[in-house]
Amino acid sequence: MSIVKEIAAAVEAGKSKQVGGLVEQALAEGIEPNVILNEGMIQAMGVVGEKFKNNEIFVPEMLIAARAMKKGVEILTPYLAKQGVEPIGKVILGTVAGDLHDIGKNLVGMMIEGAGFKVLDLGVDVPPEKFIEVMKANPDCKVVALSALLTSTMPAITSTVKAIEEAGLRNTVKIMIGGAPVTQAFADEIKVDGYSEDAASAAELAKKLYGVA
Ligand code: B1M
Numbered sequence: 001m002s003i004v005k006e007i008a009a010a011v012e013a014g015k016s017k018q019v020g021g022l023v024e025q026a027l028a029e030g031i032e033p034n035v036i037l038n039e040g041m042i043q044a045m046g047v048v049g050e051k052f053k054n055n056e057i058f059v060p061e062m063l064i065a066a067r068a069m070k071k072g073v074e075i076l077t078p079y080l081a082k083q084g085v086e087p088i089g090k091v092i093l094g095t096v097a098g099d100l101h102d103i104g105k106n107l108v109g110m111m112i113e114g115a116g117f118k119v120l121d122l123g124v125d126v127p128p129e130k131f132i133e134v135m136k137a138n139p140d141c142k143v144v145a146l147s148a149l150l151t152s153t154m155p156a157i158t159s160t161v162k163a164i165e166e167a168g169l170r171n172t173v174k175i176m177i178g179g180a181p182v183t184q185a186f187a188d189e190i191k192v193d194g195y196s197e198d199a200a201s202a203a204e205l206a207k208k209l210y211g212v213a
Pocket residue numbers: 059098099100101102103104105107108145146147148149150151152176177178179180181195196197198199200202
């Protein structure tokens with residue numbers, strides 16, 4: 001098996017330590033960092049996402065795989081910067097105001113990162129003003145992703161979207177939403193650009209909204 005395939009297999013199996021060692025070995029062998037990233041790790045996360053969607057694996061396995069990918073990305077980042085490999089784009093992500101749930105949001109962030117984006121994760125309980133501040137500081141960001149886990153914080157999605165509109169920034173970004181109580185019908189009602197049910201489809205949606213799917 002080639003070392004890139006070994007990296008993909010180790011990411012899929014969630015073997016963080018092994019991924020770290022293999023990525024270092026691949027770099028030492030002169031394999032291009034973008035090949036390690038795209039053909040090794042991103043491809044593996046795609047497989048993980050599919051398996052998750054098909055209920056072949058569950059949240060713990062996906063989290064472990066995402067952590068293994070993160071380990072590899074940490075090692076690769078300085079090399080990718082040197083090579084001038086640009087992320088596909090930036091995604092601003094956060095759990096809306098009043099909501100402290102972040103496990104699903106973190107998974108979404110890891111999968112979107114795994115798809116090749118830079119994720120600006122604002123954390124939990126994020127007020128609309130914070131989203132707007134970060135949008136203004138990152139005019140190249142084209143997707144804002146809002147997570148909510150409580151029925152009682154779904155209105156905070158609506159008010160965040162409204163605040164983005166009022167700040168005159170609505171036309172600069174696509175907005176995607178998700179979280180256990182959130183539905184496509186709700187997304188349609190508040191006129192956002194996309195809804196996804198889980199982390200794997202969130203990564204696909206981000207690519208679609210960026211026009212790279
Ligand atoms: Co809370 N909680 N919780 N909780 N909690 C729920 C959500 C609840 C359903 C439990 C229940 O009653 N059965 C319920 C909400 C009911 C409702 O409103 N419909 C609830 C409640 C009521 C509360 C409190 C109010 C409890 C209280 O204090 N009385 C309180 C609220 C605090 C607050 O936020 N202000 C509270 C607190 C907490 C903890 C802090 C203890 C903890 C959170 C820890 C943390 O996140 N760091 C917690 C937890 C762990 C849960 C449950 C048990 C698990 C949530 C979770 O992490 N799921 C949850 C019950 C349950 O879901 N079984 C519950 C795993 C995660 C991977 O799934 O988050 O759904 P999920 O994310 C998925 C998708 O939804 C989607 O992708 C993810 C991965 O596939 N997704 C997106 C998520 N965000 C997305 C964004 C996208 C796209 C997809 O695009 C942007």
